[in-house]
Amino acid sequence: MADEDQIGTTLERRHRRQYWLIMGGGLLVSLVIGWAMGASTGPEGTIPAGLAILFVAALALLLGAGTWIYFRKVDELEWANNLFASFWGFNAFILAFPAWLILWKGRLVPEPDMFTIYIGAALVALAAYLWKRYR
Amino acid sequence: MSVGEVVENRLKVLRAERDWSQAELGGRLGVSRQAVNAIETGKYDPSLPLAFKLARLFGMRIEEIFDDGKGRADG
Numbered sequence: 001m002a003d004e005d006q007i008g009t010t011l012e013r014r015h016r017r018q019y020w021l022i023m024g025g026g027l028l029v030s031l032v033i034g035w036a037m038g039a040s041t042g043p044e045g046t047i048p049a050g051l052a053i054l055f056v057a058a059l060a061l062l063l064g065a066g067t068w069i070y071f072r073k074v075d076e077l078e079w080a081n082n083l084f085a086s087f088w089g090f091n092a093f094i095l096a097f098p099a100w101l102i103l104w105k106g107r108l109v110p111e112p113d114m115f116t117i118y119i120g121a122a123l124v125a126l127a128a129y130l131w132k133r134y135r
Numbered sequence: 136m137s138v139g140e141v142v143e144n145r146l147k148v149l150r151a152e153r154d155w156s157q158a159e160l161g162g163r164l165g166v167s168r169q170a171v172n173a174i175e176t177g178k179y180d181p182s183l184p185l186a187f188k189l190a191r192l193f194g195m196r197i198e199e200i201f202d203d204g205k206g207r208a209d210g
């Protein structure tokens with residue numbers, strides 16, 4: 001029976017489609033929140049307090065629900081890849097601030113910037129994930 | 136098992152005997168094609184539940200599929 005022979009392929013394809021739907025959905029919602037934040041930022045770079053709370057709530061909800069849905073759908077290899085990436089991202093984060101602070105106290109670099117550290121740690125995690133997945 | 140130790144497996148051969156693609160095997164196991172590929176190439180060692188699932192699917196014992204090169208502990 002041809003269908004019986006291809007049952008795994010059909011299931012795998014369905015899983016892959018669900019994976020990319022989740023990823024695409026997450027990206028779309030993130031873009032909408034990012035756009036809304038940009039649109040509501042005033043000329044002095046501030047956001048009304050009520051909107052700021054709303055954005056944080058939306059972000060927490062998106063991250064919480066998105067992570068929950070994501071990890072329910074992915075397989076153990078993806079879990080392992082994410083664990084590996086998180087390990088390196090977290091280590092980069094906890095090393096970067098004290099290292100930068102000490103160098104700043106030694107008057108070697110400008111004052112530590114949390115946004116740069118945050119983006120840097122995220123990039124390290126992303127690089128670790130991509131390396132683990134596509135090596 | 137420490138980091139860097141290699142567990143070899145016969146997954147590719149067993150899969151080929153059944154004429155299954157990596158996606159076909161992945162679907163039957165509930166994992167991605169990438170996971171099957173990673174196991175076959177030794178880049179990833181499956182969890183115990185997945186190893187049991189594999190063994191059941193092929194009608195074999197786990198140690199008939201995976202080999203850490205150390206033989207039987209009780210032998």
